Amino acid sequence: GDSVTQMEGPVTLSEEAFLTINCTYTATGYPSLFWYVQYPGEGLQLLLKATKADDKGSNKGFEATYRKETTSFHLEKGSVQVSDSAVYFCALSDRSGNTPLVFGKGTRLSVIA
């Protein structure tokens, strides 16, 4: 079945450092890809998405590019802030949207001042 693998955390960075969280997927067909973020004490919220190859999703300074050839969707941010401390989940969905999202296990990011 479909699956998502993301780098294990926790990841600890200093403020203004560059962030990369790796995500690769296995899927039949042509999925849509997502990054969700969970801030402390809250539910998940959509951070960005991409629905076709070479699409770049972006939001709040975060970016991820849908790479079909490497089956990857790595999350990047050029300069992290303390407020970015959260758990980040990579996920995929089939094209129909009629099956549940498949999530990675999450990567905890801590940013220190």
Next chain:
Amino acid sequence: DVKVTQSSRYLVKRTGEKVFLECVQDMDHENMFWYRQDPGLGLRLIYFSYDVKMKEKGDIPEGYSVSREKKERFSLILESASTNQTSMYLCASSFVLEQFFGPGTRLTVL
């Protein structure tokens, strides 16, 4: 904005109790989901529903049941709570691709 609400943020129950976790969404979404979140295991799908009175088992349905009598409400039921059901429970609803999550219920079973 889509809003998904869960009946409690924190809940403490005793082993053997029947527990109801309620979830309500206000955007007329067809699809609703229940997950549990545990450290190191990520999100695991318990049950989901694509329509009123319909339900589908997820990856870990054992020990749980669900009810969807109205489109906006999806309830998770622990028939006889056990300590290994201590967890964070997350409800979500979706339209097409994007899922919208509630704030979660942290359940402790003593």
